[in-house]
Amino acid sequence: MVMCMTPSPAPRTSREAGLRVDAERNRQRIVTAAREVFAESGLEVPIEDIAKRAGVGVGTLYRRYPTRGELIAAAFEDKMTAYAEATRQALAEPDPWQGFCGYVEKICAMQAGDRGFTTVLTMTFPMAKRFEADRDQAFADFKVLVERAKAAGKLRADFVTEDMPMFLMANAGVLTATGDAAPDTWRRLVGYLIQACAAQAAQPLPDPPAPRQLYKAMLRATWQQRERRARKEK
Amino acid sequence: MVMCMTPSPAPRTSREAGLRVDAERNRQRIVTAAREVFAESGLEVPIEDIAKRAGVGVGTLYRRYPTRGELIAAAFEDKMTAYAEATRQALAEPDPWQGFCGYVEKICAMQAGDRGFTTVLTMTFPMAKRFEADRDQAFADFKVLVERAKAAGKLRADFVTEDMPMFLMANAGVLTATGDAAPDTWRRLVGYLIQACAAQAAQPLPDPPAPRQLYKAMLRATWQQRERRARKEK
DNA sequence: GAGGAACTGGAGGATGTCGTCCACTTGCGT
DNA sequence: ACGCAAGTGGACGACATCCTCCAGTTCCTC
Numbered sequence: 001m002v003m004c005m006t007p008s009p010a011p012r013t014s015r016e017a018g019l020r021v022d023a024e025r026n027r028q029r030i031v032t033a034a035r036e037v038f039a040e041s042g043l044e045v046p047i048e049d050i051a052k053r054a055g056v057g058v059g060t061l062y063r064r065y066p067t068r069g070e071l072i073a074a075a076f077e078d079k080m081t082a083y084a085e086a087t088r089q090a091l092a093e094p095d096p097w098q099g100f101c102g103y104v105e106k107i108c109a110m111q112a113g114d115r116g117f118t119t120v121l122t123m124t125f126p127m128a129k130r131f132e133a134d135r136d137q138a139f140a141d142f143k144v145l146v147e148r149a150k151a152a153g154k155l156r157a158d159f160v161t162e163d164m165p166m167f168l169m170a171n172a173g174v175l176t177a178t179g180d181a182a183p184d185t186w187r188r189l190v191g192y193l194i195q196a197c198a199a200q201a202a203q204p205l206p207d208p209p210a211p212r213q214l215y216k217a218m219l220r221a222t223w224q225q226r227e228r229r230a231r232k233e234k
Numbered sequence: 235m236v237m238c239m240t241p242s243p244a245p246r247t248s249r250e251a252g253l254r255v256d257a258e259r260n261r262q263r264i265v266t267a268a269r270e271v272f273a274e275s276g277l278e279v280p281i282e283d284i285a286k287r288a289g290v291g292v293g294t295l296y297r298r299y300p301t302r303g304e305l306i307a308a309a310f311e312d313k314m315t316a317y318a319e320a321t322r323q324a325l326a327e328p329d330p331w332q333g334f335c336g337y338v339e340k341i342c343a344m345q346a347g348d349r350g351f352t353t354v355l356t357m358t359f360p361m362a363k364r365f366e367a368d369r370d371q372a373f374a375d376f377k378v379l380v381e382r383a384k385a386a387g388k389l390r391a392d393f394v395t396e397d398m399p400m401f402l403m404a405n406a407g408v409l410t411a412t413g414d415a416a417p418d419t420w421r422r423l424v425g426y427l428i429q430a431c432a433a434q435a436a437q438p439l440p441d442p443p444a445p446r447q448l449y450k451a452m453l454r455a456t457w458q459q460r461e462r463r464a465r466k467e468k
Numbered sequence: 469g470a471g472g473a474a475c476t477g478g479a480g481g482a483t484g485t486c487g488t489c490c491a492c493t494t495g496c497g498t
Numbered sequence: 499a500c501g502c503a504a505g506t507g508g509a510c511g512a513c514a515t516c517c518t519c520c521a522g523t524t525c526c527t528c
Binding site: 122163166169170171172173174176177178179181182184185187188189190191192193195196197198200201202203204205206207208209210213214216217218219220 | 356397400403404405406407408409410411412413415416418419421422423424425426427429430431432434435436437438439440441442443444447448450451452453454
């Protein structure tokens with residue numbers, strides 16, 4: 001009876017899902033460490049490196065984030081939001097063409113600044129709800145951005161929204177190939193791509209992939225849960 | 235004294251470096267198997283998979299090709315020659331612009347057709363002599379191809395030869411990201427890139443990487459001998 | 469301040485890959 | 499025919515990474 005009266009109905013402020021304070025502190029450390037390590041070394045680093053950086057045991061990390069996918073989602077939630085926001089901002093830009101170009105550059109720059117994010121952007125994580133929400137939002141806004149730029153007569157009419165992920169894949173290719181050795185090369189690629197998007201340059205293009213195909217491609221190798229299944233046959 | 239008179243001074247025909255015939259047969263099988271497996275699964279497949287496909291023990295494979303790099307070089311020697319030849323053929327094309335475009339498409343198509351070659355083309359293997367000769371030849375011819383297309387007023391003046399490897403890196407990005415799920419997407423990327431190369435479309439571009447930088451980038455992770463050195467520090 | 473639930477770290481079994489080593493086999497010269 | 503150098507295959511030790519499991523610790527509640 002009295003239990004409802006305890007003076008602690010509000011205090012559960014910053015605890016995520018009722019974690020004990022020490023546990024929550026560790027969770028934070030883990031996410032921070034993951035962000036750093038992923039940014040430096042990509043999504044494939046050994047989990048133990050992250051645990052070490054966070055100063056916790058692997059057991060702790062695994063209990064909180066049982067799969068790599070979940071950890072990735074947690075680590076990049078913020079960046080995904082920033083990503084969605086960038087799209088919104090691009091829409092705020094008065095000049096439609098400027099908005100479009102600025103957007104492409106900006107997103108590619110985000111890729112360039114974080115080795116893990118490079119991959120995340122060309123991949124899909126069905127499990128991560130908030131994550132996907134941001135992505136969907138961004139995609140919807142991007143659609144408008146594209147229409148606007150086409151209407152202004154600046155963006156070629158045969159540009160499709162699927163071209164953007166394709167550009168990101170291309171950019172990812174340059175980024176991974178050049179690494180630290182030639183870290184600004186991507187800018188030039190993006191320069192080429194943007195100029196190719198100009199309506200004035202337009203010549204016919206090969207067909208884009210069906211959206212469904214591209215989605216499937218982005219799903220490939222999607223660190224989900226208990227992955228690693230596929231293998232061994234013959 | 236008589237030994238010089240033995241009736242077998244010529245017969246050493248197809249033996250490579252005086253291998254015993256059975257050994258040479260195995261060598262062939264290994265190279266063939268490597269070609270197949272690399273094409274299907276990329277350069278990072280376990281060596282044992284190749285040995286298995288070739289029907290030989292790993293020991294045999296390792297004796298003949300002690301490092302992955304050497305095996306890769308042997309497996310792709312032919313393709314590298316074909317690559318060099320493609321450049322030559324592009325020069326034979328009477329229309330300079332046609333020659334240039336056809337070349338870019340062709341090389342990118344070669345990448346698309348072989349998962350291993352995708353990587354090989356954006357990488358450098360200092361150890362593989364014949365290999366490098368082809369690459370150098372191709373590069374020299376490409377230079378001419380570019381000049382010719384520029385002179386014809388079709389190729390933008392600020393195109394530099396380093397842009398080609400950059401395109402290949404971008405293409406590689408799309409190829410690896412799309413895989414079998416959307417296997418024609420690369421064509422569209424190449425369409426964009428080529429149109430961006432047209433002189434008429436030209437707007438200023440960010441600077442290209444210094445040749446030396448790019449070279450360094452292509453050298454990264456270059457399955458050389460006794461690689462794996464770098465690691466462990468902190 | 470005591471009891472128990474929540475949480476912790478890291479040892480350790482499982483798996484996959486590498487590259488070596490060596491007892492056995494085989495082609496080839498005589 | 500024979501002998502041996504050349505060649506062979508695959509077991510094996512080393513290592514990296516994964517993920518689980520649990521004895522011990524820490525926080526929270528009453």
